[in-house]
Amino acid sequence: MGRRWLITGCSSGLGQALATAVARAGDELAVTARKTSDLEQLAAAWPGRVTPVPLELRDASSCEEAVRTVVDRLGGIDVLVNNAGVGLFGAVEEVSDAELRDQLETLLVGPWRLTRLVLPLMRAQGHGHVVNVSSVAGRMAFPGLAAYVAGKHALEGMSQALAAEAAPHDIRVTVIEPGMFATRYGTSLTEARHRVPAYDATNREMLEGTRGIADNPETGRPEDFADRVLDIVTADAPVPVRIPVGDDAYGFLDLAEEAARAELAAARLLVQGPHAAM
Numbered sequence: 709m710g711r712r713w714l715i716t717g718c719s720s721g722l723g724q725a726l727a728t729a730v731a732r733a734g735d736e737l738a739v740t741a742r743k744t745s746d747l748e749q750l751a752a753a754w755p756g757r758v759t760p761v762p763l764e765l766r767d768a769s770s771c772e773e774a775v776r777t778v779v780d781r782l783g784g785i786d787v788l789v790n791n792a793g794v795g796l797f798g799a800v801e802e803v804s805d806a807e808l809r810d811q812l813e814t815l816l817v818g819p820w821r822l823t824r825l826v827l828p829l830m831r832a833q834g835h836g837h838v839v840n841v842s843s844v845a846g847r848m849a850f851p852g853l854a855a856y857v858a859g860k861h862a863l864e865g866m867s868q869a870l871a872a873e874a875a876p877h878d879i880r881v882t883v884i885e886p887g888m889f890a891t892r893y894g895t896s897l898t899e900a901r902h903r904v905p906a907y908d909a910t911n912r913e914m915l916e917g918t919r920g921i922a923d924n925p926e927t928g929r930p931e932d933f934a935d936r937v938l939d940i941v942t943a944d945a946p947v948p949v950r951i952p953v954g955d956d957a958y959g960f961l962d963l964a965e966e967a968a969r970a971e972l973a974a975a976r977l978l979v980q981g982p983h984a985a986m
Contacts, residue, residue, distance in 0.1 A: 713737035720746075722791060731757050795895075798854070
């Protein structure tokens, strides 16, 4: 029997590529976007297999209605993929309370809410898989992306706790950490309304690089991301909770791990004195 998927953020990019791969594999799936008109092409390509569902991730009633619709159409949910997301660019001093809340609603509160709605269904059926799409920014920081980084770090922390809670119920939890992929992330990146010129020298290069991700020749293909996620979900053997996807993701995270070890050593030396390393 095929799996029944609910995938958020399928109007373009990674979500659209994953939905296409899942449909091609023969599974049933519900795909979401704020406007179902953005999903018409996907549904037309896979009639009877792809169900478009409107979803405003920041609205609790919309999330509840979306889950009810998916269960009604598919009969259950075996795999939830929290993929929808958008980035906010701005230094910590530039980002307002309202902008921060909006970013966290999309990156953390919405996925948490959907997961909370789906977990009782998965427990009742005795199995399930929650896949949270994070980023290398879930383990490291980038100047100008503090709000995005905060949301992804929080998503990963929630996922690690959930993995321990859900394991006794045969529910898997996986965090996918993509590197750079050719999506609209860079071009759809919003900027904080308040600007502090003092941070231009630090953050401007990061903004320009992020805007140009899709044009970078080293940027990965969304189809490759989709294939890796499908491999992870269909794997019979246990898989790690956090899985980087993309060759550049491993390079980024190797550097982050080295920096973390160096920081820990420096902290130990500072607190415990020069004999700490002996």
